Amino acid sequence: MKKTKTSLARKIFIVFDYLVLIFLAVVCLLPILHVAFASVSDPNWVMNQSGLILKPHGFTLEGYKLVFQTRQLMGSYGNTLFYVFASTALGMLITVLGAYPLSKSDLLWSNALMLIISFTMMFSGGIITFYMVVRSLGMYNTRLAVILPTCVSAFNLILVRTAMATLPKELEESARLDGAGPIAVLFKIVLPLIKATLATVTLYYVVANWNSWFNASIFLTDRDKYPLQLILREVLIRNDTSSATSASSGELAGLADSYKQIIKYCTIMVASVPILCFYPFVMKYFKKGVMVGSIKG
Incomplete structure (x- = not known):
């Protein structure tokens, strides 16, 4: 069975579509990661942070x-x-x-x-x-x-x-x-x-x-x-x-x-x-x- 050839415009659209979806996924995921990592990090370190927390600093479940x-x-x-x-x-x-x-x-x-x-x-x-x-x-x-x-x-x-x-x-x-x-x-x-x-x-x-x-x-x-x-x-x-x-x-x-x-x-x-x-x-x-x-x- 012969495959249908994908046009250049279609390929550009697919790449752009995936980039937009990846961007939206990251935007939705970052706040969740920030809260999750901050909840188990050292409280004194968290109090001095002003940006996103992308990894836990110390570990506590207190x-x-x-x-x-x-x-x-x-x-x-x-x-x-x-x-x-x-x-x-x-x-x-x-x-x-x-x-x-x-x-x-x-x-x-x-x-x-x-x-x-x-x-x-x-x-x-x-x-x-x-x-x-x-x-x-x-x-x-x-x-x-x-x-x-x-x-x-x-x-x-x-x-x-x-x-x-x-x-x-x-x-x-x-x-x-x-x-x-x-x-x-x-x-x-x-x-x-x-x-x-x-x-x-x-x-x-x-x-x-x-x-x-x-x-x-x-x-x-x-x-x-x-x-x-x-x-x-x-x-x-x-x-x-x-x-x-x-x-x-x-x-x-x-x-x-x-x-x-x-x-x-x-x-x-x-x-x-x-x-x-x-x-x-x-x-x-x-x-x-x-x-x-x-x-x-």
């Missing part, structure tokens, strides 16, 4: 030890895991149950419903209205205020709905002829065929819920309910580790103060590594899932 000894921080870590699991599970359930009927062309007022859902992506009642609704429903200073109001994304629902609409109707008709009901068709026929899209949407929900802090900042007053990102925000913005440190002994308190900068880096790593580890498990579905949901509207 910063991580202090972070994991912090009751407030580890409590917020547990809160975040609960919020992520609950919001993602509830969001996926509502997304699937909402997308399935909307994917049917014979659904009454389906176009009007999709218009209303799409409208919420561009316009909202504003933060004041949002606050008043949550407070009037009795969810203020409760975990429900973090989980319920934003558990469903209109974009994700449209993505799943579009993926379902691309499936051949004959599959469902055949299953119903065999006696399968709507629930059986959904969970045994439809969902297995769009698992790539479901994995992609799950990734969207997990990342969004893991990084969420704004709702908690305006609805929660009890620090025992704070998510990890809200504690991390306090550490980084206020430049104060006292609110996130529970060390009571004088020796440990003094050590925590001298490790102030290191604690910041360690906290960032502790907050970022779990979500970075989650991505490889759904990476193989990511591209396919997005493309399946974009074939037609």
Whole structure:
């Protein structure tokens, strides 16, 4: 078989494309390496550095030890895991149950419903209205205020709905002829065929819920309910580790103060590594899932 000859312009484009991708990869990787190396470096040396840290200077895990000894921080870590699991599970359930009927062309007022859902992506009642609704429903200073109001994304629902609409109707008709009901068709026929899209949407929900802090900042007053990102925000913005440190002994308190900068880096790593580890498990579905949901509207 004769190979197609690549033109000079095509070769130049490929080289330029690779250079741009390599540059973007380096730009994304450098901050991660800087934080990772700084978190295990000598604290006094880190305090005197002003540029990027591309290798550890000395090696110490004392910063991580202090972070994991912090009751407030580890409590917020547990809160975040609960919020992520609950919001993602509830969001996926509502997304699937909402997308399935909307994917049917014979659904009454389906176009009007999709218009209303799409409208919420561009316009909202504003933060004041949002606050008043949550407070009037009795969810203020409760975990429900973090989980319920934003558990469903209109974009994700449209993505799943579009993926379902691309499936051949004959599959469902055949299953119903065999006696399968709507629930059986959904969970045994439809969902297995769009698992790539479901994995992609799950990734969207997990990342969004893991990084969420704004709702908690305006609805929660009890620090025992704070998510990890809200504690991390306090550490980084206020430049104060006292609110996130529970060390009571004088020796440990003094050590925590001298490790102030290191604690910041360690906290960032502790907050970022779990979500970075989650991505490889759904990476193989990511591209396919997005493309399946974009074939037609």
